[in-house]
Amino acid sequence: xxxxxxxxxxxPLLDEKGNLLAKGWARRNLFQYERxxxxxxxxxxxxxxxxxxxxxxKVLINxxxxxxxxxxxxxxxxxxxGELIAxxxxxxxxxxxxxxxxxxxDRTNKLVFDDKGIKMVYDTNLEEGYRHITFESTxxxxxxxxxxxxxxxxxxxxxxxxxxxxxxxxxxxxxTKQNCLPAEGYVQIGxxxxxxxxxxxFGVMDWGRGIWPHKCQWYWGNxxxxxxxxxxxxxxxxxxxxxxxxxxxxxxxxxxxxxGKAHKIGKVDIKExxxxxxxxxxxxxxxxxGRFQMVMTPFYDDHSHFLNKDVLGTECHQAHGxxxxxxxxxxxxxxxxxxxxxxxxxxxxxx
Numbered sequence: 055x056x057x058x059x060x061x062x063x064x065x066p067l068l069d070e071k072g073n074l075l076a077k078g079w080a081r082r083n084l085f086q087y088e089r090x091x092x093x094x095x096x097x098x099x100x101x102x103x104x105x106x107x108x109x110x111x112k113v114l115i116n117x118x119x120x121x122x123x124x125x126x127x128x129x130x131x132x133x134x135x136g137e138l139i140a141x142x143x144x145x146x147x148x149x150x151x152x153x154x155x156x157x158x159x160d161r162t163n164k165l166v167f168d169d170k171g172i173k174m175v176y177d178t179n180l181e182e183g184y185r186h187i188t189f190e191s192t193x194x195x196x197x198x199x200x201x202x203x204x205x206x207x208x209x210x211x212x213x214x215x216x217x218x219x220x221x222x223x224x225x226x227x228x229x230t231k232q233n234c235l236p237a238e239g240y241v242q243i244g245x246x247x248x249x250x251x252x253x254x255x256f257g258v259m260d261w262g263r264g265i266w267p268h269k270c271q272w273y274w275g276n277x278x279x280x281x282x283x284x285x286x287x288x289x290x291x292x293x294x295x296x297x298x299x300x301x302x303x304x305x306x307x308x309x310x311x312x313x314g315k316a317h318k319i320g321k322v323d324i325k326e327x328x329x330x331x332x333x334x335x336x337x338x339x340x341x342x343x344g345r346f347q348m349v350m351t352p353f354y355d356d357h358s359h360f361l362n363k364d365v366l367g368t369e370c371h372q373a374h375g376x377x378x379x380x381x382x383x384x385x386x387x388x389x390x391x392x393x394x395x396x397x398x399x400x401x402x403x404x405x
Contacts, residue, residue, distance in 0.1 A: 055342055056321050059304045061085070067216065068092065073223040077304040079215040081316045083160045083230050087263055093224055094265075096121055100155050102165060102176060103260040104187055106202055106237045108250050109395040110134055112356075112374070113241060115189050115200060117155065117167060117174060120405075124149040126167045126174045128189040128200050130241045130248065133354045133374045140193045140243055144170040159230045159261030160212055183207060185235070185257075193243055202239030202250070204257040206232075211316040212259075213309040217300035225265045227300050232259040233292035233311045234278045256292075269404045272299035273324065275339070275350075277377065277396020278311075281389060289313050291389065293381065293396070295322040295339070295346070308341065310381055317384045319345045328400065333357070333371050337398060339379075348379035348391065350398060372399035 059078030066075050067085045072093030076085050092098045101118035115128045129141040146153075146169060156163035165176040177186040189200040212232040219225035235257040241248045256278035278292035289312060296307035302321065310317040320343035328337050333355040339348045352375035360367040377394045 056302055056306050057304055058306070058318055058320070060318070067226075067228065068224075071224075074216070074218050074226045076216050077218050077301075079213060079305040079307070079318070081211040081213070083158055083212075083214040085214065085216055085228055087157050087228055089154070089157060089263075092265065095150070097265045098263075099266065100263050101261070102155050102159065103262075104176070104202075104257060105260070106204075106239070106250060106255060106257045107133075107395070108255040111139075111241075111248060111250070113200065113202070113250075115174070115187055115202075117153075117165065117176070119149060119153055119155060121150050123147045124153045124167075126169075126172050126189075128174070128191075130200075131356065133356070136354055136356075139248075140198055140241070142172060142189070142191045142193060142198065144172050146170065157263075159259065160214070160232060178206075180206060185259075187239075187257075196244035198241070198243045200239070200241050202237055202257065204235040204237045205252070206235060207314055210234075210314045211311070213294055213307065213316055213318075215305055215307045217302060217307065218304075219267055220301050221267070225267065227262065227264040227266060229262040229264075229296075229307070230259065231276065231294040231296075231307070231309075232261070233276065233294060234290040234314065235259070236290075258292075266299075266403075269402075270299050271400070271402045273297055273398060273400050275322075275396065275398030277394055279394050279396075281391075291391075291394075293346070295398070297322055308346070310346070310383060312383055312389070319343060319381075322346055328371070328373070333373055337373065337375075339398075345382040346379075348377050348381070350375045350377045350396070366404055368401060368403045368405065370399055370401045372397055 061080040068091040106113040127143040167174040172191045185204040214230040217227040236252040237255045237257040275295040292311040325338040337350040352373040356372040
């Protein structure tokens, strides 16, 4: 069984030489990340990624600065048909000290990008309990706007984890996954408008900072929904499972969320590599502590391939489907999961 070292007080992430000081997880970002301490700066990757879904449409709004370049992107896809409805991407090279994102993701902050015909704003206000995300540009000659409001209830927990890499003390992966954010808003392309309501739409924040090896791979699974108990009461539920990347002997990026509270679980794995039997065949998941037993039956594989002979680029299979099984909370309560929409991806990365 993996150790699960939990941090409950603020702690420095790096020393003055850029070596990693903290290894573990927390229920919010307690790791004091300072960009100036990262060495070598030329390998630093920073991103703020948001996904909003309602089981029919998937919206991605993404910003990253990887020192050699900055990108802002947004897309909307019908995951039931596979249709890419709209996509905007801009990449600006040589932006070491331009468009730098906030150093803490789950606090009140604001990120504004305005360049090359794209304006994107992430406005997070924890005191008021919201995150407002907007993205404006043109698509095929028509104006396009994404406008979403996510609720962030007071005391809402996430999972923030620091994962080291075994070969170098300066390599690390600091990430926050913030689930179960009721979302409402719209995407408007010219006169066409697609609306999302809080009754069935959720946002997830994937916030990351770090230095990785040139080649790495990972699985990332995530989902949010509402569950109704035997008394008819509705509860928010979600999960975050990431593995195969870095040294997870101090903590695993695996967690359940129930009514805004994090329930830490052990290492998760998959019984069979999905590429061997077909990406749309069932994926069977299990955890080392028996608290996560789920099967995803995919209905769509969002496959992207920009990998050049494993030298530069990335390849991703992000499978979307219905999940069935059971999970166990910290107090022993068993939750039966039936036909929950969620996704899991497998990624090979070389950059």
